[in-house]
Amino acid sequence: MQLSDVRYQDVAQSQLQRALHSGRMPHAYLFAGPPGVGKEMLATRLAQVLLCPNAAVTRRVAVRDAALSNAPSAPAEAEAPVGLFGPLSDAGGEDDGGLFGAMDAPSSVDSGEAFVPVDVESATSNRAAPPPEKDCSIEACGQCVDCTLLTAGTHPDFHRIHRMLSKLHPNKEVRNRKATVLSIDVIRQFLLGPIGLRPSRGRAKVFVIVEAERLNQSAENAMLKTLEEPPDDSYLILLANSADSLLATTRSRCQKVVFGPLPTDFIVERLTAESKIARDTALFFAEMAQGSLGLAQRYVELGIGERVEALHETIRQAESEPLAASKRLQDIAKDLAGPLKKYQDEDEGDTNASRDAQLLVLAMIATLLRDTQRMAAGAKPILSEARMKQGKGPLPGTRHLRHVFRAINEAEYQISSNANTGLIFDSIGIALNRAGHLAV
Ligand SMILES: [Zn+2]
Structure with missing residues (x-):
C-alpha cells in the first residue's frame, strides 16, 4: 500500500509530500474533513512512511511507459539505494494490505500505474529540498x-488513540465510566x-488520535x-x-x-464494484452521503436500498394524508434503528441508534x-429519471x-435536542x- 494510493485528496497529498x-x-x-473520505487511511500510511527504514522517493509512471522503458513494474522489484531517514534494512515479509479493509483504495496496479525508484538524494533527513516533482512521491517500501x-x-x-481505550485503562473506575468522550484519563x-519513552524499534513513534472532536x-x-514541544x-x-x-489553542x-x-x-464505482448493487441505488447512496465513501458503504450495509421505495410511497401519501405519512416515516426509522x-x-446505547435512524430518514427525504428541486429549476435529475413519478401535476415552486x-x-x-x-x-x-x- 502506498501513501499516494489514497484517492482524490490531492491537496492533502501534496502538502504531506512537500513536508x-x-x-x-x-x-x-x-x-480535518468529513467522515469517510480517507483521513485515517492517509494518517496510517503517513505513519508507515515515518516508521519504514526503507522509505524512499518513487516516481509514479504509467504502466505502458514503464514497459516501454524496461523499468520494473512493481515496487517489489524496485531497488532504492538510500532510505529516507537512514541506512536501509533488509526487506522481508509480505504486504497483505489488509489493515484498511473496505476503505482501502485500489492498488497502484488497479489504477494503471507503477512505481520505480528515482534519485533519493534529496530525501535524506535534515536537508532542505526543492518542491517535489509532479508524480514523484516518498513512499514506504511495503x-x-x-x-x-x-x-x-x-x-x-x-x-x-480512541475513546474506547478507557476500557483498557488500569483504573477500574475509568473502565466503568461511559466512554462518550475522549477523556483526559485515556x-x-x-x-x-508512551510519548515520553524511546521508540521500541528505534525510529519514531506515531500517535493517531481519532475522533479528536x-x-x-481537560x-x-x-x-x-x-503538541507545542513533542x-x-x-x-x-x-x-x-x-x-x-x-x-x-x-x-x-x-x-x-x-x-x-x-x-x-x-x-458509485466503488459501491457497484464492492457490493454488486444497481447503479441507480449506488447513485442514491452517493448523493445521500455527500462525498463520504465511508457513509455510502454504511448505507449499503444497512440495507437502506430496500426502504427507498417505501419512502417514495410515503412522500406521495403525504400529498393527501400528512399525519399517516408521519406515522409511516417513524416506522421506517424504527426499522432502521435495529441494524x-x-x-x-x-x-452510546439504543437512544443514539433511534436518533441516528431518524436523522437517516430525513437525509433520505x-x-x-x-x-425534485433540480427538476423544478429545469435541470436534469441526478437519480434515475425512471424512479421519478412525473405527470401527476405541476412541480412545486422553489419557495415550497x-x-x-x-x-x-x-x-x-430537534432530534438532536431529544424533542x-x-x-x-x-x-x-x-x-x-x-x-x-x-x-418522487
Ligand atoms: Zn518498509
Missing part, C-alpha cells in the same frame, strides 16, 4: 518488518505516558504542552470532522490538512427532494421546496403536504 521532501516534517498535524507490523496493526510504535495513559476540554488542555522522534496526527470543534499548535468530499462517480445498533458502541428543506433542518436540530419524535415527523408530513406534488 516529506523538505525533511522537516511537522510534529503535529490536524487532519516489505520490511516495520511495514509488515504496521499493516498487521501490531507495530509497537504506532498508537491509535490521553494521560495512552498518549502522554470528542476530546473534552484532555485537550493536557495535550497542549506535548519529543523529537514523535508525531501526532489528530483526525477531526471539523477543525472548529477543537480549541483554538490546539489548532494553532498543529499543521492543518484539509480533506474534501470525494467525487460522486468514484463512490444501526451494530455501529453504536455499548456506551432530502436526497430525493434535491432531485425551501419550506420543506427548512422543516428538515429544524427536525434535525418529541411524533411532533417532529408530523411537521415533516405537513411540510410535504403543503409542497404538493413532489414527483
Whole structure:
C-alpha cells in the first residue's frame, strides 16, 4: 500500500509530500474533513512512511511507459539505494494490505500505474529540498518488518488513540465510566505516558488520535504542552470532522490538512464494484452521503436500498394524508434503528441508534427532494429519471421546496435536542403536504 494510493485528496497529498521532501516534517498535524473520505487511511500510511527504514522517493509512471522503458513494474522489484531517514534494512515479509479493509483504495496496479525508484538524494533527513516533482512521491517500501507490523496493526510504535481505550485503562473506575468522550484519563495513559519513552524499534513513534472532536476540554488542555514541544522522534496526527470543534489553542499548535468530499462517480464505482448493487441505488447512496465513501458503504450495509421505495410511497401519501405519512416515516426509522445498533458502541446505547435512524430518514427525504428541486429549476435529475413519478401535476415552486428543506433542518436540530419524535415527523408530513406534488 502506498501513501499516494489514497484517492482524490490531492491537496492533502501534496502538502504531506512537500513536508516529506523538505525533511522537516511537522510534529503535529490536524487532519480535518468529513467522515469517510480517507483521513485515517492517509494518517496510517503517513505513519508507515515515518516508521519504514526503507522509505524512499518513487516516481509514479504509467504502466505502458514503464514497459516501454524496461523499468520494473512493481515496487517489489524496485531497488532504492538510500532510505529516507537512514541506512536501509533488509526487506522481508509480505504486504497483505489488509489493515484498511473496505476503505482501502485500489492498488497502484488497479489504477494503471507503477512505481520505480528515482534519485533519493534529496530525501535524506535534515536537508532542505526543492518542491517535489509532479508524480514523484516518498513512499514506504511495503516489505520490511516495520511495514509488515504496521499493516498487521501490531507495530509497537504506532498508537491509535480512541475513546474506547478507557476500557483498557488500569483504573477500574475509568473502565466503568461511559466512554462518550475522549477523556483526559485515556490521553494521560495512552498518549502522554508512551510519548515520553524511546521508540521500541528505534525510529519514531506515531500517535493517531481519532475522533479528536470528542476530546473534552481537560484532555485537550493536557495535550497542549506535548503538541507545542513533542519529543523529537514523535508525531501526532489528530483526525477531526471539523477543525472548529477543537480549541483554538490546539489548532494553532498543529499543521492543518484539509480533506474534501470525494467525487460522486468514484463512490458509485466503488459501491457497484464492492457490493454488486444497481447503479441507480449506488447513485442514491452517493448523493445521500455527500462525498463520504465511508457513509455510502454504511448505507449499503444497512440495507437502506430496500426502504427507498417505501419512502417514495410515503412522500406521495403525504400529498393527501400528512399525519399517516408521519406515522409511516417513524416506522421506517424504527426499522432502521435495529441494524444501526451494530455501529453504536455499548456506551452510546439504543437512544443514539433511534436518533441516528431518524436523522437517516430525513437525509433520505432530502436526497430525493434535491432531485425534485433540480427538476423544478429545469435541470436534469441526478437519480434515475425512471424512479421519478412525473405527470401527476405541476412541480412545486422553489419557495415550497425551501419550506420543506427548512422543516428538515429544524427536525434535525430537534432530534438532536431529544424533542418529541411524533411532533417532529408530523411537521415533516405537513411540510410535504403543503409542497404538493413532489414527483418522487
Ligand atoms: Zn518498509
